[in-house]
Amino acid sequence: MANNQNEFNGNVEVILAIQDMATTFRESNNQDRHHETEENRVMRIQGEFRKTKPTIFSGEPNPIAAEEWLRQMKRKMDNQKVPEDVRVIVACTYLEGQAYLWWESILSNPNTQVTTWGEFETIFLDKYFPSTLRSMKAREFVNLVKGDLTIIEYEAKFEELMCFASYMILDDVAKARKFEEGLRQPILENVEFLKLSKYADVKEMAYITERSENKRILDYKNFSSGHTNKQTRFNSLSYQP
Structure with a gap:
């Protein structure tokens, strides 16, 4: 028991010594800064x-x-x-x-x-x-539409220009509505139908709709291509000179 007490006291003394050293170091550092020249301070x-x-x-x-x-x-x-x-x-x-x-x-x-x-x-x-360029960027944001851009490209442009027309984006709902305005059909129709109020939700639905639309177009092209190839082979077999 006595050994444990001695060990405890020894640990306390070590901790106190470390604290004293840290305090001394801080005080010395503060004194050094107090006496440093302006040039040294800047450096x-x-x-x-x-x-x-x-x-x-x-x-x-x-x-x-x-x-x-x-x-x-x-x-x-x-x-x-x-x-x-x-x-x-x-x-x-x-x-x-x-x-x-x-x-x-x-x-x-x-x-x-x-x-x-x-x-x-x-x-x-x-x-x-200059202010003239900032005004041009603000007008560019006002007139921004997705057009032939992907949703990712449209989002990047939207967020790049948004800060130049902050008066239009008063809250997250206004941000979501402005993003919606630039979408094209059928993406716009699907997003508007859900009446989403959060910008993040509108973006996510636009991504989903775009992927679905792209897949539909790709499937149709593959089907048309396959149908054309089959018709060509059939015509070739049917033709007997």
Whole structure:
């Protein structure tokens, strides 16, 4: 019993010692950060952010890609809790080629000050996704129909353009109805009949109907082809010169 008690006390002492070491390490780390220079602070934050493997933007003439880069950058910064005062500095580290040349021109302009993330978003989108293009994308969404696209292709286009006309998609029901509007017969007829209110359910039914329709067409083609071949063989056998 005494041995067990001694062993228990020894374990407690080890645990307390580890806790003391951890506390000391944290306090030392906090003191180091308190005394670090601004340059070292920025380098530390950049190093931590680099671990998220951000993508590079080179200024390609693709407004969708530009906006996606900006969105991903903001999401990563939010997740990493990057301070507001260094967000622009960190983001511009991932500009290359024409994009970096554009940024250098901004920095050299004494009449333009970009210090906050909001200011950077505005000037970046003005350059790579101006309001005229955004309006065009919104109209493209308004007029979007499935046409000859597959359901998968239609869904991808629908979700790509949807953010440019968010005023039309107030909730999931509105999203489902707009998706339905672009479908063609007979897919539309089958989906509308069920009066589904969830976007995910409308998509799933559209997939099912498309697969069923494609199978029906394929079966008909196979049947017609087989019937034609049989008729050809019959005519060949029946013909006696």
